[in-house]
Amino acid sequence: MTAATHEVFERYHACWEARDPDRIAELHTHDSVFHLHSGQAPVRGRQEIREAVAGMFALVPDLAFEFLSLRTGEDFWVVRWKLTGASATGAAVDVDLADFVVVEDGAVKEKHSYVDGVAMQAALASEGTA
Template identity: 25%
Template sequence: MTELRHESGAIPMFHEYIEAWGTHRTDRVLAFFADECVYENLARGEVYRGKDELGAWVAGAFAGIPDTALELTSLFASGRWVGCEWVMTGTHTGDLPDLPATGKSFSIRGATVAEVSGGKIVRAADYWDLASFLRQLGVMP
């Protein structure tokens, strides 16, 4: 059997990264990213470059969904790449861009593909179903 080789510590680091979302602290989430990172939120067609842009987005997400929780359901790594599936839950009690607070709870599945270098995430892309999220919030049939 051939063992997959991956950046040392990538899997434990990614477990900690997913757990950081549950702290609701932007600084804890950003600690896992390289200064010149690129983050893509593919469901919304958004790209954030660098920790400043990413930090503004993460802070906004926590403001809109202050009880955000992520549960890791699968995780793998190969070389510099890490992939995982997760379930995000929360209650939309604050405003998000173009989406006033609904007070409704949601549960959505998603996946992250990330490139890790030097123990930091240098590039990450999140894939999730925006339509399912909007239906659960009652803003889309």
Template identity: 30%
Template sequence: MSEANSAAELERLIERYNDAWNAQDLDTILAFHAPGMVFENHTAGERAEGGDAVRDHIGAIFANWPDLRFRGRRLYARDGLVVSEWTATATHADGRRLEWDGIDVFPFENGLILRKDVYSAGHRPRVLET
């Protein structure tokens, strides 16, 4: 992909990226990332940099939350930047079904994600009725 991705192209790319997250497909997720990519969850105070570290970090998320799924709420794309608003659901180890909202900020270069900056309400999720 070229550096000058249109907003529509970036939206489609993030939709495919989100599908890979919901499938917990690490190889596909990492294919969207630029070398040296940074994954930083500002809410949790977690940061991983580079392919191996990002793979390990995301793999640990999936191991801890095997039914984690995201539902997109809004997507804003322009000039090599995407902001994605989402709602996540997952089952906690204690059996509670949880839901929380967040946003991801994605700068792009040459069609690849340079960073994933996560800001969420994961520290105060809503407990869903079971």
């Protein structure tokens, strides 16, 4: 990973840790694509990305990221996480996630997040029974 790509990774992760949709969106290119591969359509552009991220934090307000592994290249990173927290209604969230991120000119051009859909649906389905 180049120093510049590593710096983008560090800033981007810090924004997610801070649960800051505005700063996350600012680190994307204007025409960026963010696709949570768990049944949602991809969102495009900073405003749609900001809204999607804010929606994720509304579903799991205390979302936390346990770092598992990182693989890097000149203009990308692939990272595995364990996501934990509680849904807005208190259901436990414990989900595996892998992100594939393409970087262009110091910003996120594409972010593809692959989540354990069965675990996520189980956690969110618990909301209806709470």
